[in-house]
Amino acid sequence: MSKGSQAPGAAASGGGAAARAKRPSVMTKRQVRWRNRIIVALALFACALVLERSGALAALFGTPGDVYAAFAIYLVPYLVSGYDVILKAFKGIVNREPFDEHLLMTIATLGAFALVLFPDTGPHMAEGAAVMLFYQVGELFQSYAVGRSRKSIADMMDIAPDYANVMRDGRLEQVDPDEVAVGDEFVVKPGERIPIDGVVTEGSSDVDTAALTGESMPRHAGEGDEVVSGCVNMTGVLTVRATKPFGESTVSRILELVENASDKKARTESFITRFARVYTPVVTGLAALIAVVPPLLFGLAWGDWVFRGLTFLVVSCPCALVISVPLSFFGGIGGSSRMGILIKGGNYLEALAHVDTVVFDKTGTLTNGTFEVVGVHPAGACPAPAEGDAAPEAAPADADELLRLAAHAEAFSTHPIAASVRGAYLKSGGAAIDQGAISDVSERGGHGVSARVDGHEVLVGNDRLMAQADVTSQPCELVGTILHVAVDGAYAGHIVIADVVKPDAAEAIARLHAAGVSKTVMLTGDRREVADSVASRLGIDECHAQLLPQDKVDQVERLLAAEPAKGRLAFVGDGINDAPVLTRADVGIAMGAMGSDAAIEAADVVLMDDKPSKIAAAIRISRKTMRIAWQNIVFALGVKVLVLVLAALGIANMWMAVFADVGVAILAILNAMRCMNVAKMAR
Numbered sequence: 294m295s296k297g298s299q300a301p302g303a304a305a306s307g308g309g310a311a312a313r314a315k316r317p318s319v320m321t322k323r324q325v326r327w328r329n330r331i332i333v334a335l336a337l338f339a340c341a342l343v344l345e346r347s348g349a350l351a352a353l354f355g356t357p358g359d360v361y362a363a364f365a366i367y368l369v370p371y372l373v374s375g376y377d378v379i380l381k382a383f384k385g386i387v388n389r390e391p392f393d394e395h396l397l398m399t400i401a402t403l404g405a406f407a408l409v410l411f412p413d414t415g416p417h418m419a420e421g422a423a424v425m426l427f428y429q430v431g432e433l434f435q436s437y438a439v440g441r442s443r444k445s446i447a448d449m450m451d452i453a454p455d456y457a458n459v460m461r462d463g464r465l466e467q468v469d470p471d472e473v474a475v476g477d478e479f480v481v482k483p484g485e486r487i488p489i490d491g492v493v494t495e496g497s498s499d500v501d502t503a504a505l506t507g508e509s510m511p512r513h514a515g516e517g518d519e520v521v522s523g524c525v526n527m528t529g530v531l532t533v534r535a536t537k538p539f540g541e542s543t544v545s546r547i548l549e550l551v552e553n554a555s556d557k558k559a560r561t562e563s564f565i566t567r568f569a570r571v572y573t574p575v576v577t578g579l580a581a582l583i584a585v586v587p588p589l590l591f592g593l594a595w596g597d598w599v600f601r602g603l604t605f606l607v608v609s610c611p612c613a614l615v616i617s618v619p620l621s622f623f624g625g626i627g628g629s630s631r632m633g634i635l636i637k638g639g640n641y642l643e644a645l646a647h648v649d650t651v652v653f654d655k656t657g658t659l660t661n662g663t664f665e666v667v668g669v670h671p672a673g674a675c676p677a678p679a680e681g682d683a684a685p686e687a688a689p690a691d692a693d694e695l696l697r698l699a700a701h702a703e704a705f706s707t708h709p710i711a712a713s714v715r716g717a718y719l720k721s722g723g724a725a726i727d728q729g730a731i732s733d734v735s736e737r738g739g740h741g742v743s744a745r746v747d748g749h750e751v752l753v754g755n756d757r758l759m760a761q762a763d764v765t766s767q768p769c770e771l772v773g774t775i776l777h778v779a780v781d782g783a784y785a786g787h788i789v790i791a792d793v794v795k796p797d798a799a800e801a802i803a804r805l806h807a808a809g810v811s812k813t814v815m816l817t818g819d820r821r822e823v824a825d826s827v828a829s830r831l832g833i834d835e836c837h838a839q840l841l842p843q844d845k846v847d848q849v850e851r852l853l854a855a856e857p858a859k860g861r862l863a864f865v866g867d868g869i870n871d872a873p874v875l876t877r878a879d880v881g882i883a884m885g886a887m888g889s890d891a892a893i894e895a896a897d898v899v900l901m902d903d904k905p906s907k908i909a910a911a912i913r914i915s916r917k918t919m920r921i922a923w924q925n926i927v928f929a930l931g932v933k934v935l936v937l938v939l940a941a942l943g944i945a946n947m948w949m950a951v952f953a954d955v956g957v958a959i960l961a962i963l964n965a966m967r968c969m970n971v972a973k974m975a976r
Contacts, residue, residue: 371421480531585598653833741755812834
């Protein structure tokens with residue numbers, strides 16, 4: 294097929310109204326004119342065929358005049374349908390890049406007309422005109438298929454905002470998002486798309502993030518919350534302060550990523566390109582040898598062997614391979630973007646298909662990355678001490694009172710654990726913290742905090758703080774960070790803080806194993822008992838804890854060294870503090886990257902939401918895309934080799950050649966378009 298359409302381009306382009314105007318429609322004006330020209334050529338060809346087969350030409354011009362008349366009337370639909378192919382072939386010769394499908398078609402079809410000079414072979418003008426005509430039908434179908442895929446992806450990723458509402462002279466004015474500077478405030482009405490990343494300064498609303506994450510559940514946004522461009526405001530009016538220029542906002546970066554994905558070709562795509570460059574001149578030379586050598590060396594009929602050579606040329610066009618393989622990758626990349634899975638190029642899609650080891654960071658990837666109170670155990674409700682341990686001194690405190698005292702003691706601390714204690718207290722229905730009841734607050738680095746609350750001395754911290762105060766702490770069966778609480782020198786109980794596992798984390802590991810991933814590994818800087826507990830709950834095969842960032846790189850290096858030749862290792866992290874490991878892995882996958890520049894930059898695959906279960910879907914999509922691409926390669930080459938042999942033996946005619954070229958190409962394109970159906974591919 295034509296080189297102008299062999300590499301599908303951008304799904305959509307970010308960066309202002311001009312880029313948005315580039316989105317293709319299903320049938321462009323050029324395609325409409327092309328279609329109309331083909332219809333005219335088909336009508337003319339049908340008239341010529343009727344005149345020839347009815348004997349009208351023989352009655353009017355006699356013999357051999359009817360042959361020359363047929364030459365003239367078939368030449369008209371031939372030129373109407375194929376003049377642009379002939380021009381492209383000529384330009385290729387002038388530009389010293391002659392060996393493409395245009396030259397093959399031009400030589401083969403003009404050669405069929407030239408056979409009029411060999412009366413003993415019979416007329417072949419009808420075949421010559423038909424080959425060009427059906428070639429153009431295939432070209433138009435291919436152009437339409439690529440255009441439809443592009444438009445489909447543009448519709449899926451139709452997240453580029455058309456305008457931003459800015460208050461000027463007391464009234465809202467619609468301006469291009471490029472005109473909004475960092476720090477400017479803009480208004481987003483219900484039903485409008487958020488144009489630029491920013492922070493809500495006024496109002497609250499539910500925000501639809503489906504275009505970015507593929508998820509249907511909206512997120513609530515209120516004053517102080519960050520919102521990202523491309524999401525749809527659903528219910529209330531929001532006033533937002535821009536934190537990034539439009540060109541650097543999430544929507545622009547995503548659209549740029551999808552657009553540039555086709556530039557990073559997979560090895561399979563590159564192989565097809567290299568193959569076509571060698572294949573085309575080789576088959577052209579073989580066709581010339583078939584046409585010339587037997588008549589010159591063995592005195593066989595020129596017309597017969599020239600016709601075989603021309604048929605060989607028609608069959609040899611590498612159209613199906615040149616378009617269907619890139620279209621498969623384009624469809625897989627574009628289709629996965631519908632699910633909030635952004636793959637940066639065909640090379641990463643291909644590598645993802647061979648992943649057999651998936652390595653996870655824990656915090657922010659398999660867990661939420663935020664501390665939460667998972668247990669409040671007053672002294673009387675604690676598990677019994679182990680035999681030989683001293684019983685703790687009792688202090689009259691129920692769970693609510695224990696949490697209240699700890700929250701007040703931690704009232705002025707900026708530590709994330711302190712924030713989680715205060716948050717749990719307020720969520721439990723506790724009254725606002727009375728700062729007037731708090732005095733003598735002292736932070737004890739690495740130990741905890743002490744404070745006087747309502748006149749009582751309260752200690753909140755680890756077992757080392759309890760030991761310093763000669764308070765016997767009590768162990769807990771829950772895994773997590775234990776905050777012991779003592780009141781007036783007596784043990785009151787403890788609070789368990791843990792990083793909560795994501796709801797679909799266990800499902801993600803199960804799906805990966807079901808998809809054929811042989812090993813899952815978790816790397817974390819957390820304590821050994823916490824890491825082992827999470828790994829056991831999720832069904833992870835291998836776990837390494839208490840690792841520094843460099844230790845994680847060393848572990849990945851070790852795992853990479855153990856990989857089989859065809860295996861690939863993927864590392865999944867949050868993309869912010871895991872950049873070295875994301876870069877070192879065969880495939881770096883960033884989790885929850887909506888609005889995260891670091892994630893988009895560091896990773897090869899970006900998951901726009903926080904769901905690790907999307908990883909298995911990405912692997913399934915990549916594997917099915919590769920399967921479809923190889924189906925096209927095997928089918929196209931198999932049919933072509935068979936018909937090429939038949940053409941060389943003089944068994945295949947021009948009509949069979951048309952099927953081997955145009956028919957195979959159309960079937961391959963239809964197969965490639967299945968890559969867009971991610972709903973089935975992800976299962």
